[in-house]
Amino acid sequence: MAPDRMAIVRAQGLGKTYRVADKQPGLAGTLRHFVNRRERLIAAVQDVSFAIEPGEFVGFLGANGAGKTTTLKMLTGLIHPTSGTVEVAGCQPQRREADFLGQITLVMGQKQQLIWDLPPLDSLRVNAAVYGIPPAESRRRIAELAEMLELGDELRRPVRKLSLGQRMKAELLAALLHRPAVLFLDEPTLGLDVNAQARVRTFLADYNRRFGATVLLTSHYMADITALCPRVLLIHEGRLFYDGSLETLTQRLAPCREVRLELHAPLGAGAFASYGEVEAIEGREVRLLIPRERLTEQVGRLLADLAVVDLSVSDPPIEDIIGRLFHQGALA
Ligand SMILES: Nc1ncnc2c1ncn2[C@@H]1O[C@H](COP(=O)(O)OP(=O)(O)OP(=O)(O)O)[C@@H](O)[C@H]1O
Numbered sequence: 001m002a003p004d005r006m007a008i009v010r011a012q013g014l015g016k017t018y019r020v021a022d023k024q025p026g027l028a029g030t031l032r033h034f035v036n037r038r039e040r041l042i043a044a045v046q047d048v049s050f051a052i053e054p055g056e057f058v059g060f061l062g063a064n065g066a067g068k069t070t071t072l073k074m075l076t077g078l079i080h081p082t083s084g085t086v087e088v089a090g091c092q093p094q095r096r097e098a099d100f101l102g103q104i105t106l107v108m109g110q111k112q113q114l115i116w117d118l119p120p121l122d123s124l125r126v127n128a129a130v131y132g133i134p135p136a137e138s139r140r141r142i143a144e145l146a147e148m149l150e151l152g153d154e155l156r157r158p159v160r161k162l163s164l165g166q167r168m169k170a171e172l173l174a175a176l177l178h179r180p181a182v183l184f185l186d187e188p189t190l191g192l193d194v195n196a197q198a199r200v201r202t203f204l205a206d207y208n209r210r211f212g213a214t215v216l217l218t219s220h221y222m223a224d225i226t227a228l229c230p231r232v233l234l235i236h237e238g239r240l241f242y243d244g245s246l247e248t249l250t251q252r253l254a255p256c257r258e259v260r261l262e263l264h265a266p267l268g269a270g271a272f273a274s275y276g277e278v279e280a281i282e283g284r285e286v287r288l289l290i291p292r293e294r295l296t297e298q299v300g301r302l303l304a305d306l307a308v309v310d311l312s313v314s315d316p317p318i319e320d321i322i323g324r325l326f327h328q329g330a331l332a
Pocket residue numbers: 018019020042043044062063064065066067068069070071
């Protein structure tokens with residue numbers, strides 16, 4: 001890849017190999033390991049190169065264990081690369097210098113920084129002090145972000161009393177108080193209900209537009225990616241497989257939608273063969289994959305031909321799409 005002078009995030013030949021103890025379970029295994037220590041190497045990320053320009057909103061896709069979190073940890077300096085180089089906002093992340101930390105933020109859907117028993121406002125005051133933001137400026141930023149996030153009184157209630165969606169919005173506020181130029185977001189909508197997901201999404205789009213922030217986002221929800229990310233990076237078994245527009249990727253991925261049916265009575269898989277590909281049958285519930293261009297026609301036929309109690313259409317989970325893609329060898 002040609003070096004890109006404009007890039008705010010740049011990875012060049014990035015790799016990470018973990019060393020793990022190769023120990024058999026049980027006491028005998030522990031003793032054997034004690035006298036004959038054996039290690040196994042896991043190449044979590046291999047030779048990954050990409051460059052992201054300021055203000056871009058990039059989706060980072062890959063199946064479970066593909067290497068996304070490991071890459072994000074290297075980009076934020078939490079772990080050192082085994083090979084290659086990383087540069088973010090002109091800094092080397094692994095040095096964890098104050099200048100670097102002031103320019104980035106990392107939000108992990110499964111982890112929280114807000115203190116459970118305190119209202120978010122208390123944690124926000126601590127964050128403001130840590131980043132050296134003067135009180136008046138910090139109040140102004142909190143008010144601005146709270147308005148964008150539709151947060152009010154929730155900031156005065158202990159975190160443990162907030163809903164998951166309110167908690168995630170407060171987490172985002174805390175993560176953005178220091179106005180980072182680069183946002184690394186790892187599953188920020190994980191477990192949220194559909195409405196809360198949509199609100200977080202709207203906020204992230206507004207934030208990116210208003211502050212020109214650069215965002216690298218991982219999500220298992222295809223809707224997050226399609227709503228926010230014109231460009232995607234796709235990683236598979238630690239290697240970068242695709243870097244380009246989401247549109248082109250979607251055309252390469254099986255362009256199917258998932259149709260869920262509830263029937264009056266169970267039917268065998270053969271009954272659905274002419275409508276689409278059967279993903280799963282559980283009693284009276286059936287999931288089918290139908291190519292987008294034939295969706296209207298096939299749904300019409302299903303409703304006309306079968307005793308359907310309920311029907312819904314959605315994007316198949318991103319995991320399924322990517323899993324199928326590699327299974328079919330479309331990119332491999
Ligand atoms: N600390 C660690 N020690 C050893 N192996 C690890 C460690 N962290 C991750 N791995 C392994 O490295 C590989 C990549 O993991 P990583 O967490 O980066 O994937 P991911 O794409 O983020 O997956 P997920 O979507 O499940 O979070 C996996 O095989 C994982 O088991």
